[in-house]
Amino acid sequence: MREPTTNPRVMGIVNVTPDSFSDGGRFLDVGSAIAQGLRLHEEGADLVDVGGESTRPGAAAVDVAEELRRVIPVVEALVSEGVEVSVDTMKPEVMRAAIGAGAAMINDVNAFRAAGAIEAIASSKVDACVMHMKGTPETMQADPRYDDVVAEVSAYLVERARALEAAGVAPERIVIDPGFGFGKTLEHNVALFRALPAICSMGYPVLVGLSRKKSIGDITGRKVDERVAGSVAAALLAVQNGANLVRVHDVRETVDAIKVWRALGGDR
Numbered sequence: 001m002r003e004p005t006t007n008p009r010v011m012g013i014v015n016v017t018p019d020s021f022s023d024g025g026r027f028l029d030v031g032s033a034i035a036q037g038l039r040l041h042e043e044g045a046d047l048v049d050v051g052g053e054s055t056r057p058g059a060a061a062v063d064v065a066e067e068l069r070r071v072i073p074v075v076e077a078l079v080s081e082g083v084e085v086s087v088d089t090m091k092p093e094v095m096r097a098a099i100g101a102g103a104a105m106i107n108d109v110n111a112f113r114a115a116g117a118i119e120a121i122a123s124s125k126v127d128a129c130v131m132h133m134k135g136t137p138e139t140m141q142a143d144p145r146y147d148d149v150v151a152e153v154s155a156y157l158v159e160r161a162r163a164l165e166a167a168g169v170a171p172e173r174i175v176i177d178p179g180f181g182f183g184k185t186l187e188h189n190v191a192l193f194r195a196l197p198a199i200c201s202m203g204y205p206v207l208v209g210l211s212r213k214k215s216i217g218d219i220t221g222r223k224v225d226e227r228v229a230g231s232v233a234a235a236l237l238a239v240q241n242g243a244n245l246v247r248v249h250d251v252r253e254t255v256d257a258i259k260v261w262r263a264l265g266g267d268r
């Protein structure tokens with residue numbers, strides 16, 4: 001079992017939302033995403049995760065050209081302002097463009113299973129987050145089942161991390177993530193969360209993303225915009241249990257909570 005990470009890092013979430021107009025409205029979407037990324041950076045995010053929405057549960061697939069149009073200008077602008085950027089994508093073409101634009105991490109909820117994805121990351125020096133997902137974003141929340149969710153998710157994460165290592169990605173560049181809410185019921189998510197000390201002993205840094213998710217709503221009875229306190233509690237407990245990186249919407253609140261936790265001896 002691993003000690004709490006002395007210096008847990010906070011990843012802020014930036015979604016580049018679909019255009020409200022079929023053309024011409026793009027500037028606004030990209031502009032507000034850039035502003036959001038800068039705000040999260042000022043609030044203390046160690047890096048910001050930029051996503052073009054194709055990986056969201058229940059989301060319709062977004063084509064490559066559209067995802068590039070949404071994501072790449074945001075990456076370029078944030079990198080030019082000195083912000084460390086992660087890009088949430090499953091597509092090798094988007095990975096390559098994001099790496100070219102200066103991204104520091106590729107966050108793939110599909111764990112680099114797309115043809116060409118491993119090559120895209122292996123030919124670079126950036127970090128790679130491999131997340132567990134059962135099924136596809138469209139269908140994964142329809143009655144997910146496991147014999148042993150912790151064993152299955154752990155085995156999958158090791159298999160994907162080893163696949164990256166076999167292609168030449170150094171283990172220090174790999175982050176693993178149990179993928180809370182991606183083909184999991186509340187019960188599955190709780191079992192995985194309780195197994196964090198073991199998952200954090202697997203030899204890779206661990207990312208936890210529970211911010212504002214349905215599990216927080218199920219536990220608290222709160223709607224999505226009322227889940228800040230529940231999300232901060234989950235992030236703090238994840239850090240306490242060894243998570244190296246927490247992916248959150250509410251950066252300011254999470255950074256404050258971690259500061260207090262550390263000052264009061266949580267990192268011992």
Ligand code: 7PM
Nearest residue numbers: 056057107109129131177179180209210
């Ligand atoms: C609706 C439901 C919209 C869920 C968006 C989401 C993770 C991620 C996401 C995660 C990593 C969200 C999710 N979640 N990447 N991307 N880990 N690595 O809350 O848990 O943003 S999408």
